[in-house]
Amino acid sequence: MGLEFFRDAIAGCRNFSTNTYSICKTMKKSCESTINWTKEQNDVLNHVRGGLSVFITGSAGTGKSVLLKTIINVLKKVHGSSGVFVTASTGVAACALNGRTLHSFAGFGIRNDEYGTLLDRVIMSSCACERWRQVKALVIDEISVISANMFDNLESIAREIRGSKEIWGGIQLIVSGDFFQLSPVPDKCNSSGKEFAFEANCWDASFDMLVELTKVFRQSDAGQIELLQRTRKGIIYPEDMQILEQCCSSNEPDSSVVSFYPRNEDVNKVNEERIKSLGEKVVVYKAADGGVDNQREELKQGIAPDQLELCKGARVMLIKNLNVRRNLCNGATGTVTGFVEAEDKDVIHLCPDNLLPVVKFDSGQEMVIEPQVWGISEEGSTVAWRSQIPLHLAWAQSVHKSQGMTLHRLHTDLSRSFGYGMVYVILSRVRSLKGLHLSGLNPSMIKAHPKVLRFYERFAGEEEQCKEDKNNSKILGRSDKSNVAFGEKKQARARTEKNTIEALKARFLFF
Numbered sequence: 001m002g003l004e005f006f007r008d009a010i011a012g013c014r015n016f017s018t019n020t021y022s023i024c025k026t027m028k029k030s031c032e033s034t035i036n037w038t039k040e041q042n043d044v045l046n047h048v049r050g051g052l053s054v055f056i057t058g059s060a061g062t063g064k065s066v067l068l069k070t071i072i073n074v075l076k077k078v079h080g081s082s083g084v085f086v087t088a089s090t091g092v093a094a095c096a097l098n099g100r101t102l103h104s105f106a107g108f109g110i111r112n113d114e115y116g117t118l119l120d121r122v123i124m125s126s127c128a129c130e131r132w133r134q135v136k137a138l139v140i141d142e143i144s145v146i147s148a149n150m151f152d153n154l155e156s157i158a159r160e161i162r163g164s165k166e167i168w169g170g171i172q173l174i175v176s177g178d179f180f181q182l183s184p185v186p187d188k189c190n191s192s193g194k195e196f197a198f199e200a201n202c203w204d205a206s207f208d209m210l211v212e213l214t215k216v217f218r219q220s221d222a223g224q225i226e227l228l229q230r231t232r233k234g235i236i237y238p239e240d241m242q243i244l245e246q247c248c249s250s251n252e253p254d255s256s257v258v259s260f261y262p263r264n265e266d267v268n269k270v271n272e273e274r275i276k277s278l279g280e281k282v283v284v285y286k287a288a289d290g291g292v293d294n295q296r297e298e299l300k301q302g303i304a305p306d307q308l309e310l311c312k313g314a315r316v317m318l319i320k321n322l323n324v325r326r327n328l329c330n331g332a333t334g335t336v337t338g339f340v341e342a343e344d345k346d347v348i349h350l351c352p353d354n355l356l357p358v359v360k361f362d363s364g365q366e367m368v369i370e371p372q373v374w375g376i377s378e379e380g381s382t383v384a385w386r387s388q389i390p391l392h393l394a395w396a397q398s399v400h401k402s403q404g405m406t407l408h409r410l411h412t413d414l415s416r417s418f419g420y421g422m423v424y425v426i427l428s429r430v431r432s433l434k435g436l437h438l439s440g441l442n443p444s445m446i447k448a449h450p451k452v453l454r455f456y457e458r459f460a461g462e463e464e465q466c467k468e469d470k471n472n473s474k475i476l477g478r479s480d481k482s483n484v485a486f487g488e489k490k491q492a493r494a495r496t497e498k499n500t501i502e503a504l505k506a507r508f509l510f511f
């Protein structure tokens, strides 16, 4: 397969944005317009209208994402559509907002390198530089998985590329997330011991307002909400355990219920067992890779699997956007209804039978799924690529893909869960405990990170102070944004665009 073949697909990869379970997460415009915003939500909207940079937090289901959608519309009215960039730390959250991943916006793919390398990569991409110069308002959802280091790097890149001494180069910043949910992946380039974005040097200066939304909408049962609030903080009472034990069952949930597992090995095991149990003829798709060997290795770390096994009746999930407007995006789930012979012979590279799967999505649309391409580019040309059918099996999914979802039913085996906030993320996805099928319940897995607890204690303390100062407002007023603390950092990191380009052997990994 020549480079020619991949050009269009690769152009699409650059604009990667994803959507998982958009059926649940996506709000129809008509619904949004009928939402009665709470005072807290209204206050946020007013402050955003006024041009302030705001951090919005709150427990799961307090309406952060739905508020962000309206904020985006407000920002577009204020700055014009071309000045507003909508991002999220994960592809799943990004597409729910019709946005893109923060890494893809920033222009450095999925790699967490040190600052100089990241800046070099941005400078080498005229599109990325253009985005950084053009952006007037930047929205970042699901901040909890962005590291302190990355947050500081992004802020420095903003000033550098925009040639501005102002914090974030003067961009209006709207950040949303709940640090009690999933934590950042440990950052190999970080020796400071700082993990969370709220520990970043620039964090305090980045926002005019910190707002905590307090009314939970996802669940309506007061007892369930209280149980979740305790779980969020790593607290579990014996009576909470009794309630959760009632959700435990050794019976298999039916196959349309997605099972969430903390570890990929469990996800793979369940999917393999389920496909075998269907007893249908299995069609195998082996990824076709091309390009430079050491770069091909990197593609294996990406989202497209080395080998995909499908059969009629298999539950699947899209792993690439095919048509965002029609909700055929990364994360859309459906069932394989059959296979058709491919019109040309391209598919033979992946599947000797030259068959393409037909998927009926849960949204009702049925379509033939064609191979897609993921590529790595170096100095402007594609050096390695992978072609594969853009599907994963979806009986089981990783917990990391669930953040931000609202589900009616889910199953999870918590026995191997790890990491802070994981159990809370899972438990808070369902509207009612009736939709929760648990196994492997272990109270020691319910834990909150001490730093996060301290952050929210400080937050609550400041909020109390602020309430007294500001007639009961839950909005935290911040001091004026300061540039002073950033002067030295900027100088240390400064480099001219010309020198950088000459010195650079930059690579771009894009999905």
Ligand SMILES: Nc1ncnc2c1ncn2[C@@H]1O[C@H](COP(=O)(O)OP(=O)(O)OP(=O)(O)O)[C@@H](O)[C@H]1O
Binding pocket: 027, 035, 036, 037, 038, 041, 058, 059, 060, 061, 062, 063, 064, 065, 066, 067, 178, 217, 218, 403, 404, 405, 406, 428
């Ligand atoms: N003011 C409101 N009135 C009624 N329903 C609301 C309101 N705000 C949000 N909701 C509803 O609450 C549910 C959860 O909202 P949303 O997904 O935005 O929460 P979230 O805080 O982003 O959760 P998570 O942290 O899990 O991503 C949605 O169904 C949304 O429509």
